Amino acid sequence: MANIRQTIFNQLIKMTKRVLLYFALLLWFVVPVTAQPTIFVSDASVDEASSIAIDVKVSGFTEILSMQFSVNWDPTFFTFDSVSISNPSSFPNYSSGQNNFGLNSVAEGRLGTSWFDQDLLGITLADNTTAFTIHYTVLGNSEGTSEILITDNPTVIEVSNINSEILEVTTENGTVTVLEPTGIEDLHIQSNQAFSLFQNEPNPFDNQTVVRFDVYEPSDFELVVYDSKGTIIHTENAHFFEGSQSITIDSEILPVAGTYFYKLKTKDYFITNRMILVRK
Numbered sequence: 246m247a248n249i250r251q252t253i254f255n256q257l258i259k260m261t262k263r264v265l266l267y268f269a270l271l272l273w274f275v276v277p278v279t280a281q282p283t284i285f286v287s288d289a290s291v292d293e294a295s296s297i298a299i300d301v302k303v304s305g306f307t308e309i310l311s312m313q314f315s316v317n318w319d320p321t322f323f324t325f326d327s328v329s330i331s332n333p334s335s336f337p338n339y340s341s342g343q344n345n346f347g348l349n350s351v352a353e354g355r356l357g358t359s360w361f362d363q364d365l366l367g368i369t370l371a372d373n374t375t376a377f378t379i380h381y382t383v384l385g386n387s388e389g390t391s392e393i394l395i396t397d398n399p400t401v402i403e404v405s406n407i408n409s410e411i412l413e414v415t416t417e418n419g420t421v422t423v424l425e426p427t428g429i430e431d432l433h434i435q436s437n438q439a440f441s442l443f444q445n446e447p448n449p450f451d452n453q454t455v456v457r458f459d460v461y462e463p464s465d466f467e468l469v470v471y472d473s474k475g476t477i478i479h480t481e482n483a484h485f486f487e488g489s490q491s492i493t494i495d496s497e498i499l500p501v502a503g504t505y506f507y508k509l510k511t512k513d514y515f516i517t518n519r520m521i522l523v524r525k
Contacts, residue, residue, distance in 0.1 A: 280307040282404045282412055284314055284376075286393045286419030290473045291383050293423050299393055300331065300375045305415075307406070308367035313359035314395055314402040314416075316379065320354035322391040323381040323421075328356065331375040338363050341377070350399060357400030367407035383423055390475065393419045422475035439464055442509050442516040449521035450496065457491045458509060468492050469508045470499070478505065496522055 283304040291297040301316060318325075328341050328348075339345055339360050347357035356379065362368060379393075395402070395416035404412045436442070441459040448454060456468065463486045470479040479498045499505060502524040508517040 280305040280412075281415060282306050282309065282312075283415040283417065284312075284395050284402070284404075285415075285417035286316075286395065288420045288422075290422040290475060293383060295383055296326070297381050297383055297421065299379045299381065299419065299421070301377055301379065301395075302373050302375050303370060304372035304374075306368065306370040306374070308369055308408075309362075310365070310367050310405050310407050310409075311359075311361040312376075312404045313357070313400050314414075315358070315398050315400045316356045317394040317396045317398060318354045318381070319391045320352060322384055322389070323354070324384060325351040325354075325356070326380040326382055329378050329380065331378045335370055335374055336360055336368065336376065339377075347399060355399055359400060365407070383421070389423045390420055393421060422473075437514040437516065438462075439511050439514045440466075440509070440516075442518060444518060445494070445507065445520045449523045451523050452496055454494050454496075454520060455491050456494060456507060456509070457489065460485045460487050460490050463487060464511045467510050469510070470494065471506055471508075472500075473504050473506075494520075 285302055285304070286299060287302065289297060289299060303312075328346055330336065330339050330341055333339065345358055345360055350356070358377070395418060402414055402416065404414050406412060436459075439460070439462055441461075443457045445454045445456045460466075463484070465482065465484050468479075468481045469477060471477045478500070479494075481492060483492075494507070499522050502522050505520050505522060506517055507520055508515055510516075
């Protein structure tokens with residue numbers, strides 16, 4: 246009899262464990278997982294001493310009630326011009342004025358922002374929605390880079406949802422690359438004491454394009470190809486004598502279609518120009 250009771254007891258224990266495991270799994274699938282919001286700045290490139298608009302974007306915004314954070318930058322690289330709300334319909338009651346932005350420290354490279362849904366409904370946005378846009382004038386040197394940072398200074402990073410939960414936030418900084426001046430427009434000659442550089446032909450191109458240049462004195466030359474972010478894609482070195490010369494660029498060295506820059510340089514001179522790759 247004791248053995249039978251023990252067997253029944255063990256079976257009940259096993260059944261209880263199974264039932265508890267079942268309800269645990271059921272709760273796991275039924276209870277919604279709170280999305281983790283992300284605030285980020287995309288990379289960009291710009292010519293020296295020109296204006297640039299930097300979008301501050303969000304992802305993972307589900308039933309968000311409020312947000313606050315700061316954007317920092319190097320004030321010796323950027324001059325702050327203004328801030329604008331890119332999607333007013335996405336963020337109710339969000340404006341570019343002092344109610345939502347702290348502009349007192351922009352000369353030092355710090356901008357704070359805060360937003361609250363006064364309707365208490367919470368907002369749900371598509372990923373990569375632009376929250377606002379900062380307009381700068383770039384002061385940096387050619388081929389320089391500088392980051393746009395999401396920080397706690399002066400306004401602490403905090404995002405909450407309609408359940409009054411303070412959410413964990415992911416941030417991603419952006420890098421701005423200042424490109425070298427390209428000089429003149431397409432189909433003209435750029436020249437110095439050592440050589441003249443012509444626009445590549447054909448341009449745009451699909452398969453190959455030819456960079457032609459006139460050499461005035463023998464020299465070692467380097468051709469550098471880089472993308473719109475300033476990343477070097479290809480380099481080529483050769484010695485050229487006086488006269489008309491050319492270098493062929495094969496599209497296979499370029500990863501994607503788009504705008505690229507090619508720089509031809511000697512020890513003392515360089516010239517940069519644009520070229521456009523298309524994929525057919």
